Amino acid sequence: MATNKILLVDDEPAFRELAGRWLTRQDYEVQGAGTLDEARAVLASFDADLVLLDLSMPPHFDPQLTLESMADFEGRPVIIITGNADRELALKAVSLGAWDFIAKPIDPDMLAVVVRRAITKTTLEREISQLKQSTQQPTGAASYLGLSPNAQKVRALIERIAPTNVRVLVTGPSGTGKEVISRALHDASLRANHAFISVHCGAIPAELLESELFGYVKGAFTGAEKDKVGLLALADKGTLFLDEIGEMPLPMQVKLLRVLQEGTFFPVGGREQKHIDVRVISATNADLVEKVRDGSFREDLYYRIKGVNIETQALAERLEDVPILLQAFLQRLQSQQSKVLQLTAEAMQWFRRQQWPGNVRELKNTLDSVVSICPQGRITLEDIQLLYPDASAQQSMEQLATANSLLPDDKTLEEQVRELEIRLIRQALDASDDNRSQAARQLGLSRQGLLKKIERYGL
Structure with a gap:
């Protein structure tokens, strides 16, 4: 499997060195840049899958100029690095197309979660692009x-x-x-x-x-x-x-x-x-x-x-082919129904996690069923849950396993439980596009219970 590449853009050499070393230990290939001009030059020879971008960059240290520079990264996911005082600008960055933001001092575990989600998005988009190329010849x-x-x-x-x-x-x-x-x-x-x-x-x-x-x-x-x-x-x-x-x-x-x-x-x-x-x-x-x-x-x-x-x-032995097959089926359904059909990243991940005992035939029939209840054409995990109620439970178990693997051993049980809850809540909110009712259902909480936890943790 190819190593994912990250471009780290920050004017502090010490931070670039430390963060670069840590990301390298997580099996990413990292290149640093101290200015926006240097970042553009690096991208000419370094095909980054993800950009980590400090909000305040020389020579002007103007966050607005930094936000405008996101267009130079050619559609790659951008994670904004910011100070706590710049939270409003960070939120603006997200509204302008940034994947997410993370505040200094950076929690390495939280950075791992955010980076992994962004890389997953990039990987899925690349697979879909490859799929479109591979389906040009139907015979x-x-x-x-x-x-x-x-x-x-x-x-x-x-x-x-x-x-x-x-x-x-x-x-x-x-x-x-x-x-x-x-x-x-x-x-x-x-x-x-x-x-x-x-x-x-x-x-x-x-x-x-x-x-x-x-x-x-x-x-x-x-x-x-x-x-x-x-x-x-x-x-x-x-x-x-x-x-x-x-x-x-x-x-x-x-x-x-x-x-x-x-x-x-x-x-x-x-x-x-x-x-x-x-x-x-x-x-x-x-x-x-x-x-x-x-x-x-x-x-x-x-x-x-x-x-x-x-x-x-069996399809379970070649799950990497699932996105390719799904996109081909979607294209055929689009031509039949004269509307654009699209799977969200979370819906695609659900399809990839299944074992498909009925193989490609079962995959196609499942997609046909889900598309039939999506009149707008955008297929989400929530749509899948209407037909397959265990979808949210499977996702929560995966999130729990991921979060557990990120918890350090040198913290008290109370601290670990707190961090685990924060991670699961943030992941559920992110997966539901901040729909708190949906996130609460996914977590097995009442909406009021979720709101209390959000307030308690200052999320």
Whole structure:
């Protein structure tokens, strides 16, 4: 994981040295600047993710000029460093676009919280930017989205084998995009101008699967009043996708084996042999090796369909792909609904924290549900809580763990409890955009109880 970069702009060399050392120990890369001109020069070669900016800078020591300089930092989050006497100016800085402010003398633990939140915002925005670039091509290898090693490996395999006629077996858990991969292989192949026919082997009753695949002739059975072309014939010169092939009955496996070996078949009730030129791509979430062992899947068929094996991962194993997938789904929903859709940072973090046992399919369905109750298009954590009440509890537990990890061991229990409450209250207020009723619900307090704590701690 790349180290995040911080530009520390302060005219006091001793503060720059001490704060820089402390931030470096927190695994950040830090560059200092003693003037605003120096800060601009540093940014030319140092791509900072975050700027810590003292409110009073030489040569004029005019806070208003410092606030105007925020435009020079090109959209990076800016945390204002100020003295207690400049609180009103600091609040003005926030209203003008600063991420947050922190007063000297600086509490290192509080600085860690503020910096971490700002860095998280930057990271999410960068991922969304990468996502927009990665979704420019909706077909071929680019249609399998993600930045994870598995997603990159899958795309590389698609690019290499799509132009060939090699058979492909796509394996992995349900809902991980096996059909997306199969369509991508077809779209990037020399067969792209012909049909892509998808058959779910478990969704068609065993007694009907043969006639669906091979077709039938008039009079083949009761009700066969005219000839019917099967899916195999429709896929001629194109691609046949056999989804969940592990559920195909054994008698049908024998007949499919003949198609793969000889490229021929007979329609049900027919005597005229048909020739077929089709690429077969199969997919399953079952362990076909185990099914071969127990006799429910033919070994010869297994080796026929397994030319190249592409394996997909559960979404929980590649959570870094969640923002990419969400933005792609949002873009599709935007085009359908003709309105701008946006996830707040807190909502995005909630999506990233889930384990998604239903994988990409569950992720998409969850997003669809949340979007349906957001008529304005801005999706917040509060919206998610309407459908998933445990969202606030999960966030509070994470905040508690984070706050606990920041508490020093050399303070009394009373002092630690006080600091813990202050941190949790500030985080809840920040996450709710200072909506005190919402913050109180998140913390499990009454609104009046929260107001009393705010007054007691001077927040």
